[in-house]
Amino acid sequence: MHAIILAAGLGKRIPKYSSQRPKAMLKINGKSIIQHQIELFNKHGIKDIAVVVGYKHGLLRKALKPWKINYVFNPFYESTNNLGSFWFALNQQHTDFILANGDTIFEEEILARLIKMPGHVVLPIDRKKCGEEEMKVKLKKGYIVEINKTMPPPSAYGEFIGIAKFNGKGVTGIKSVAHQIMENKEFNTFYELAIQRFIDQNLTKVKPVDITGLRWNEIDFEEDYVKAKKLFSSKRKN
Numbered sequence: 001m002h003a004i005i006l007a008a009g010l011g012k013r014i015p016k017y018s019s020q021r022p023k024a025m026l027k028i029n030g031k032s033i034i035q036h037q038i039e040l041f042n043k044h045g046i047k048d049i050a051v052v053v054g055y056k057h058g059l060l061r062k063a064l065k066p067w068k069i070n071y072v073f074n075p076f077y078e079s080t081n082n083l084g085s086f087w088f089a090l091n092q093q094h095t096d097f098i099l100a101n102g103d104t105i106f107e108e109e110i111l112a113r114l115i116k117m118p119g120h121v122v123l124p125i126d127r128k129k130c131g132e133e134e135m136k137v138k139l140k141k142g143y144i145v146e147i148n149k150t151m152p153p154p155s156a157y158g159e160f161i162g163i164a165k166f167n168g169k170g171v172t173g174i175k176s177v178a179h180q181i182m183e184n185k186e187f188n189t190f191y192e193l194a195i196q197r198f199i200d201q202n203l204t205k206v207k208p209v210d211i212t213g214l215r216w217n218e219i220d221f222e223e224d225y226v227k228a229k230k231l232f233s234s235k236r237k238n
Contacts, residue, residue, distance in 0.1 A: 002098070008074040010055045050089055096170075106124075125210060127157065139157045
């Protein structure tokens with residue numbers, strides 16, 4: 001099992017903190033978000049890690065010197081959304097992998113449940129009342145059939161948290177779909193579109209794993225960063 005961390009973005013919605021460094025370098029409880037991720041991956045035997053870089057990548061490479069990291073540079077990080085970074089990483093990926101957004105911090109149990117859950121594509125889902133901004137999912141007969149930000153919040157089962165597992169058919173299928181999207185020049189979109197196209201083409205089932213009640217936080221806005229620091233405070237059990 002390998003891991004891919006997407007950390008190329010500009011972090012435009014949190015300029016107070018991202019103007020000097022990539023969002024993945026923001027510190028929570030004394031460690032950067034990406035350091036938290038790498039240490040959890042290593043703890044679970046995942047040491048082959050690729051980090052997709054772009055914005056201020058020199059700072060990120062310097063910060064990650066203690067670890068053996070495979071870097072993938074996205075030269076179009078200013079003009080593509082995270083699907084572009086995902087696509088660049090997939091070009092070098094031929095085995096099962098876990099994908100993580102570089103701005104999402106999560107506790108160990110989430111990773112443990114994700115690894116343990118069988119399935120070609122597995123997405124951790126937080127069952128909650130969603131708003132307009134969240135990446136929402138809809139289920140049918142126990143499988144994910146829709147994933148996007150645009151569905152009406154009342155119809156959503158919960159929120160996809162930005163970390164996923166791809167095994168076997170999931171790897172070959174998502175690579176094929178991502179290539180199709182890039183060939184269509186749909187550059188400014190999220191990689192969740194590739195997952196939706198994957199579902200629409202019925203390449204294999206996409207399975208949820210319930211992580212409701214566990215700690216995680218995606219840092220998009222300043223209030224997210226404040227919340228994450230409180231949620232993962234050293235005063236609480238990590």
